[in-house]
Amino acid sequence: MVAPIGTPPEGSIDEVLRESGPRIFRLARRLVGNDADAEDVRQEVLLQLVKKLDTFRGEAAFATWLYRVTVNAALAHLRKRAVRDEHRVSDPLEKLLDNHGRAHPVRRWSVTAEQQAISRETRQIIEHAIDEIPQGYREALVLSDIEGMPNAEIADLLGFSVSAVKNRLHRARLMLRNSLASHFEEQP
Amino acid sequence: MMTCKALLEQLDDLIADTLAPEARAHADEHLRACPPCLVLMQTYEITIRLTRQLSTHDAEPRASATP
Numbered sequence: 001m002v003a004p005i006g007t008p009p010e011g012s013i014d015e016v017l018r019e020s021g022p023r024i025f026r027l028a029r030r031l032v033g034n035d036a037d038a039e040d041v042r043q044e045v046l047l048q049l050v051k052k053l054d055t056f057r058g059e060a061a062f063a064t065w066l067y068r069v070t071v072n073a074a075l076a077h078l079r080k081r082a083v084r085d086e087h088r089v090s091d092p093l094e095k096l097l098d099n100h101g102r103a104h105p106v107r108r109w110s111v112t113a114e115q116q117a118i119s120r121e122t123r124q125i126i127e128h129a130i131d132e133i134p135q136g137y138r139e140a141l142v143l144s145d146i147e148g149m150p151n152a153e154i155a156d157l158l159g160f161s162v163s164a165v166k167n168r169l170h171r172a173r174l175m176l177r178n179s180l181a182s183h184f185e186e187q188p
Numbered sequence: 189m190m191t192c193k194a195l196l197e198q199l200d201d202l203i204a205d206t207l208a209p210e211a212r213a214h215a216d217e218h219l220r221a222c223p224p225c226l227v228l229m230q231t232y233e234i235t236i237r238l239t240r241q242l243s244t245h246d247a248e249p250r251a252s253a254t255p
Contacts, residue, residue: 093193093196093197096192096196096228097192097193097196101191101192101193102191102192102224103192103196103222103224103225103228104224105223105224106224106227106228106231107227108227108230108231109230109231109234111234111238112234113230113233113234113237117241118238118241122238123241123242126238126239126242127242130239141239145236145239145240146239146240146242146243147243148240148243166200169200170197170199170200173199173200173232173235173236173239174196174199174232176235176239177228177231177232177235180231180235180238181231184231184234
């Protein structure tokens with residue numbers, strides 16, 4: 001349980017804002033992971049605070065409200081960021097095709113599908129490449145190919161349709177393939 | 189003949205062998221005529237198999253985990 005971050009709404013509104021601002025920022029920073037987004041969340045929560053300040057009765061109600069509003073604002077910000085990032089994700093299929101929709105020439109890999117066990121170095125290369133896959137796609141790949149979860153279960157867990165999960169999984173695998181190609185392609 | 193894009197969109201079904209017979213025949217025809225798509229399918233399958241091995245590695249006991 002995280003301790004409430006609020007203060008009683010005593011004194012002028014300027015004093016309340018001055019005191020609450022850093023606390024909101026600290027909590028938001030932990031949740032969103034960077035200063036710029038945490039500042040956006042702080043501004044948003046302070047705006048709500050100004051609108052509702054005169055409706056509070058007592059310290060506990062204010063502290064609880066401020067904590068909840070900050071958490072909700074941070075989570076909403078994370079969701080918006082995920083959508084924004086997703087729009088920036090380029091289709092990995094496009095990298096493989098020329099302007100006429102034909103596949104570019106590609107080289108075979110020095111590793112095979114029949115290889116029994118992967119080396120520590122290969123594992124590190126794959127894990128690093130997975131880290132680079134955008135969040136919404138990485139989740140599908142990890143749950144399916146590492147955790148062995150069926151697509152229907154992944155769909156339930158992430159709140160997508162099964163076909164959306166299949167699409168994300170396919171894109172994630174292509175992203176990973178494209179990323180691994182530079183490590184595993186045979187030399188000319 | 190099937191396009192490269194259409195072929196690549198069906199990689200999961202191709203590897204899982206879940207395509208309908210007619211679609212499978214079209215895909216095989218494309219793969220015989222298109223070396224890049226054949227290599228892409230092979231490397232896509234390698235990618236999946238390599239990734240699946242990560243869970244095995246995670247399950248292995250770590251020598252330094254306990255004193």
